[in-house]
Amino acid sequence: MEEVPEVRFAEGAGSTLAYEVFGDGPVTICVVPPMAQNVELAWESPVIRRMLERYAAFSRQVIFDKRGTGLSDRSLDIPGLDERVDELRSVMDAADVDRAFVHGVSEGGPMAIMFAATYPDRVQGLVLEGTAASLLSDEQRAARSTPEGMAAARGRWEEFVDAWGTPRSRTVGMFGPSLLTDEDFVRWWPHYERHSASRDALTELFRMNGDMDARGVLDRVDCPVLIVHRTDDLVVPVERARETYRLFREAGVTVELVEVPGTDHWTFAGDIDAVCDAVERFTTGRTGPGGRRATAPAPARHPVRVRAMGRFEVVVDGSPARPGDWGSRQARTLLKRLVVARGWPVPREELTDLLWPDELSDRLGARLSVQLSAVRRVLGGAVVADRSTVRLDLAAVDVDVERWFRLDDDLAVARDYAELLPEARYDDWAVPLRDRMRDRFVTAAHRVAGAVLADPATRGAGSEEAVVLLRRVLELDPYDEAAHRVLVEVLHRDGRHGEAVAARERYEEAMAELGIGDR
Template identity: 40%
Template sequence: MNDIPETRYARSGDCHIAYQVVGNGPLDVVFVPGFVSHVEHAWDEPRLAHFYRRLASFARLILFDKRGTGMSDPVPVQQLPTLEQRMDDVRAVMDAVGSKRAALVGVSEGGPLDILFGATHPDRTAAIVIIGTFARIAWAPDCTHGTKPDVWNALLERVEQGWGKGVLLSAFAPSLANDAAAREWWARFQRQAASPGAVLAMMRMVYDIDTRPILSTVRVPTLILHRTEDRMVPLEHGRYLAEHIPGAQHVELPGTDHFFWTGDADAYLDQIEEFLTGGRHASESDRVLATVLFADIVGSTERAAQLGDSRWHQLLDSFYGTARRQLERYRGREIDTAGDGFFAAFDGPARAIRCAAAIGGGVRSLGLEVRAGVHTGECEVMGTKIGGIAVHIGARVAGQASPGEVLVSGTVKDLVAGSGISFHDRGAHALKGVPGEWHLYAVGEVN
């Protein structure tokens, strides 16, 4: 089942900018990424997805890929966009989604764009939040906290030699230095987000950016967040911004990671939510233990092609009717549906397993086969939805299931001891985007 938000395109001049919209809160938040991004592949990393979902819990979150990166149109490396052109891209995306005014949350290289947009378009900027960013990254006699040319050139060499292999993970996120799954995701993200030539050209451009002359012209509410031991953008950059943007709030948080979504990311999110809404709503009471069930139809694409649209939609209606009857029977709560599958939550793992088995048996009379995954863990409550790493694990477990199989995590197996449900050991598995190995079990007899 696909839980990635729909990607659309906004026209900015002769360029198409990929964007997504998540959530429906009263406030619009435009998230301005760092030097590379990929709006779809980002959701494969549970910690990054958590960051986005938390923002979307109190706002309508607007994500986009800058031109030349991710799913937006590529551009020749000799014609990389200026900050002014990228500012036009932000405005084009806002126009496409009908956003008259938004708060801009920018990270790393996205910070200068936040600053320029807020100063130039205060009528369309509700607030600015900048995380781990700078006015000028390059060293100069009047910017001694900047990075010297020889250090930056050495960085460029490392990027050219290792791009697409997970280069610089230990620099961007020391906390993930020994995390093999995170390195594999970061390597894949690099390959999908930009080519080596594009990255090198962008990094050279970043070194030339200097927004110091316009800092005093910023007149919208501004929050500056920086980790005290950030290895990529030292704390002095954040302090400089705080001293030169009128009325800016400045919060220093412990940590070494430059990546905003690693380490104690919720500390960032707490500050952002309180700054933009006046309160913090994602407290511990908004986290619950839940069992999640993901199930989808096996071979749905081929079956749809065989039947044609009309008959396929009739069959889907029958499938969802059967699934919903069993959800009601076993006290499950439907969270989401997408095409050929569904996502539900339960307050007990045994009921989730029995429900999955009942759905599998019930739809066989329709000529359908399903595969399902079940996991129990702490989930974030976001209105009528739930999210968090436990949800991602449940989806990944389902992805490992064979046709007709209900697959569960070791956590679920241990929790249903004595229930009369038997299991077959399926061994340890690496789950995409989830650290470590996970022992999985196929459900056998359900008594």
């Protein structure tokens, strides 16, 4: 490959994402980036270029700079784990990739796992290289949860960041110690760092790395998994990969662990052939030239409908989602809350309070990411998240509440009305929308009944609709005097005298309870 691939840009997740497509192998591999990179500048290094060309020899590669790094949008915050899921989806859509192998490298591993669990129809296989479902052990997390532990971690970050992009950079010694003898690479690397991420972005990346944890979604990964890890990796210890392998096995996932000798964390440092051979064998079913792995057909995009009026139900391609599809009750509650928000952003803090009201933990953000993954998996997407809020993408899913609000005919509004989420009747977050919908129904029903009463030609079957609607209004509010009076008048006018007398008695009883005499 002689030329640097064209840099393209995808619009998605509220930002612009730089990506490249190169190679003409029989399979497509979408690479989830490590901490910070620059897809264009990486080709300047003969060391990195050798790795890229090695992968391009057996696959079509799609690589991108995540938001806040490289050539992607740097005006916005570094994205969280569940935001990055939709960044990859946006890049795949822009590159016309329906289904591919997803290759998570280093920091990109948890996000690659989350993507596979969220969009299983788009992932043919999952490759995890130099990474794990959680980059920290539980012991490390516990230590960081203390003021002393966090101060120590912050001190290490600050030392690393302070040298970033300068001749004092510590990155090569940590991530690729075998390259320390390559003077040209060591001299070039600070230049690459400066074009990959700012110091502020790097600080945020370090902080967020400790929060990323995809262990809660491993049982939702349906595709085969390859884990490749160097045995003496100085950045992500091989024990993290071994834990991920064990958890995948316990979840019943088809998984293979390949341990490669070496201390380098970067693929392009040390013996790259051992790593690339394992990836080639997994993705193509071969280890050398020739041969071709059959690929599955592109996934069909299924229409999704959400019902919240009368009862809660999600229907995908004509079939209701099963209870097991959600993984937990919290995922259903999360979607209900987003439906009630009607496309407006809901603060993450509000969502964690809703789902775990009695818990105080620094892990609630990671648990929310797991529930967002479950919702996206059922809906096939349709959730837009940023660092502080989450919202439902109403353009990607058909919600009955939205269809009902678009009705402009009183009869249709009244006839199609049903109570919003009856099972959440006493939840404060649903009350304002439920009251608004009820008021709209009552107003429409009164207009329909008033029009029927005002038209002498509307009798019998023609006025039955008004009778039904007025009775529904009185079920909601037994003290609606106007509904009582019109109902009595319509029944009396239509010659339904027995029903009119009974309706009159109920009217008088209701008014008596309010202390109002016969008018």
